[in-house]
Amino acid sequence: MIGEVGGQTGGERADGGRPSGGLDLDGLRRVYGTPGHRAFYTLVCRRARHWGWTEPGQSKWRCWRAQRQLEGVLGRKLALPTGSRVLDAGCGEGVVARQLAARFGLRVTGVDLMDFHVREARRLSARAALEDRTAFAWGDFHELDLPAGSFDGVYSMETLCHAHDPARALAEFHRLLRPGGRLVLLGPAAVPRAEMPDTQQALLEPYLDAMVLPGARRYTTRTLGPLVTGAGFRLEEELDATRFYLPTTEALYAYFRVPYAVLRRLGASEHWLGLRSTVEMYELRHHVAWMVHTAVKDG
Numbered sequence: 252m253i254g255e256v257g258g259q260t261g262g263e264r265a266d267g268g269r270p271s272g273g274l275d276l277d278g279l280r281r282v283y284g285t286p287g288h289r290a291f292y293t294l295v296c297r298r299a300r301h302w303g304w305t306e307p308g309q310s311k312w313r314c315w316r317a318q319r320q321l322e323g324v325l326g327r328k329l330a331l332p333t334g335s336r337v338l339d340a341g342c343g344e345g346v347v348a349r350q351l352a353a354r355f356g357l358r359v360t361g362v363d364l365m366d367f368h369v370r371e372a373r374r375l376s377a378r379a380a381l382e383d384r385t386a387f388a389w390g391d392f393h394e395l396d397l398p399a400g401s402f403d404g405v406y407s408m409e410t411l412c413h414a415h416d417p418a419r420a421l422a423e424f425h426r427l428l429r430p431g432g433r434l435v436l437l438g439p440a441a442v443p444r445a446e447m448p449d450t451q452q453a454l455l456e457p458y459l460d461a462m463v464l465p466g467a468r469r470y471t472t473r474t475l476g477p478l479v480t481g482a483g484f485r486l487e488e489e490l491d492a493t494r495f496y497l498p499t500t501e502a503l504y505a506y507f508r509v510p511y512a513v514l515r516r517l518g519a520s521e522h523w524l525g526l527r528s529t530v531e532m533y534e535l536r537h538h539v540a541w542m543v544h545t546a547v548k549d550g
């Protein structure tokens with residue numbers, strides 16, 4: 252089994268397992284556990300911890316609709332029949348899992364390293380009467396104590412960027428899929444550093460450290476596709492979806508640029524990393540792309 256929610260440390264599994272070496276659990280706890288960060292995601296993002304998808308001609312200000320649309324894109328790329336078993340690698344509070352369960356009839360198992368996320372995910376699924384189609388457990392997606400071929404689909408919604416070893420995480424997704432199973436990865440990637448001006452690199456590197464995004468150092472817009480095929484997948488589609496993501500980043504930047512500047516002046520910005528993310532991702536927008544990779548484990 253994958254782990255029960257840990258105790259005070261949140262890092263230990265009921266089966267005695269430990270997170271894989273290289274994992275910065277304390278750093279991730281600092282990112283996701285600070286009250287300001289949690290308040291930001293609860294109030295502003297209605298608990299989702301991902302960006303949104305806006306179609307041409309739609310208003311950029313409707314960020315919650317954009318988030319639901321992004322989850323819809325994921326469901327359509329997974330393209331799995333009702334009742335399929337799917338792994339949500341890095342589920343947060345389970346917003347995506349519940350959307351896929353409710354709208355696409357999928358049976359989703361979410362794993363996350365933050366015990367407080369797993370607890371909230373379970374509570375919210377019970378409240379939404381989706382306990383029969385969603386399950387949540389503590390776990391490190393680099394190494395899950397689950398049998399090979401357990402899932403028809405695996406997805407990562409803005410989580411591979413946290414992986415200290417993305418190749419290993421992809422190999423684990425490959426192992427966990429049955430032959431014919433489908434993988435969808437959604438998230439940002441930076442352009443190769445050689446194509447990035449020094450000023451942008453000077454903004455990017457401290458941002459990656461602060462948000463604990465080692466994966467974003469291990470791959471770029473160019474190398475993520477080869478990493479997916481290197482793990483044994485057949486790449487079905489590599490989509491640069493930046494144009495669909497930009498409206499949400501623009502809207503959030505407009506809302507939070509000034510509050511974030513004030514918090515920085517007060518020396519409190521580290522407690523509000525969600526705000527930092529909305530502001531700095533926009534400032535990096537010419538050198539970061541939002542990618543959607545869809546791949547198949549051929550049988």
Ligand SMILES: C[S@@+](CC[C@H](N)C(=O)[O-])C[C@H]1O[C@@H](n2cnc3c(N)ncnc32)[C@H](O)[C@@H]1O
Pocket residue numbers: 279283298299300301340341342343344345346347362363364365368390391392393407408409410413414
């Ligand atoms: C940006 S949030 C996305 C959460 C969720 N996918 C969503 O869209 O709401 C990234 C999540 O990945 C989790 N995470 C990071 N590294 C992980 C790992 N190695 N194994 C499992 N979860 C991880 C974090 O705890 C966090 O909840």
